[in-house]
Amino acid sequence: MTDAAPTGLTILIRNPLLRLLAINWLIGFCVTTLVVSGLLYWDAGGLWSLIARAEAPLVPLAMLFFGFLITLCSAAMGTAIMAMPSKDAETPPGRPKKLWANAHTVPAVAESVSRRSAAR
Known part of the structure; x- marks a missing residue:
C-alpha cells in the first residue's frame, strides 16, 4: 500500500490558520443564532411582529440573520x-x-x- 498525498479537506484541516478561522467562524455563528433568536423571542422593537406580518417573512429574517452573521463572525475571527x-x-x-x-x-x-x- 502506498501513502496517498493529502488532498482537499485534509490539507485545509491540517492548516492551523484555517482551523483557527473555522473555529472562530463557528463561534460567531453560534453567537449570531443566540442574538437573532433573542431579538425575535423578546420581540425587541416589535421586530417579530413586523417579520410575522410580512408578505415574505423569510426575506427580512434572512437579511437580519446574515447581517449579524457577517458582523459577529468577522469580530470573532478578527479577535482571534x-x-x-x-x-x-x-x-x-x-x-x-x-x-x-x-x-x-x-x-x-x-x-x-x-x-x-x-x-x-
Whole structure:
C-alpha cells in the first residue's frame, strides 16, 4: 500500500490558520443564532411582529440573520487573529512594536512639552 498525498479537506484541516478561522467562524455563528433568536423571542422593537406580518417573512429574517452573521463572525475571527502571539517575545500580542520600543521616552517628551507651555 502506498501513502496517498493529502488532498482537499485534509490539507485545509491540517492548516492551523484555517482551523483557527473555522473555529472562530463557528463561534460567531453560534453567537449570531443566540442574538437573532433573542431579538425575535423578546420581540425587541416589535421586530417579530413586523417579520410575522410580512408578505415574505423569510426575506427580512434572512437579511437580519446574515447581517449579524457577517458582523459577529468577522469580530470573532478578527479577535482571534489579533490575539495570536507575536514572534517577538517582548511585544504583547496585538500591540505594534514601535509603541513599546519608545515607551521609555514618553515621560521625557511630556516633560519637555510642559516646560515649553509653562515658558509661554
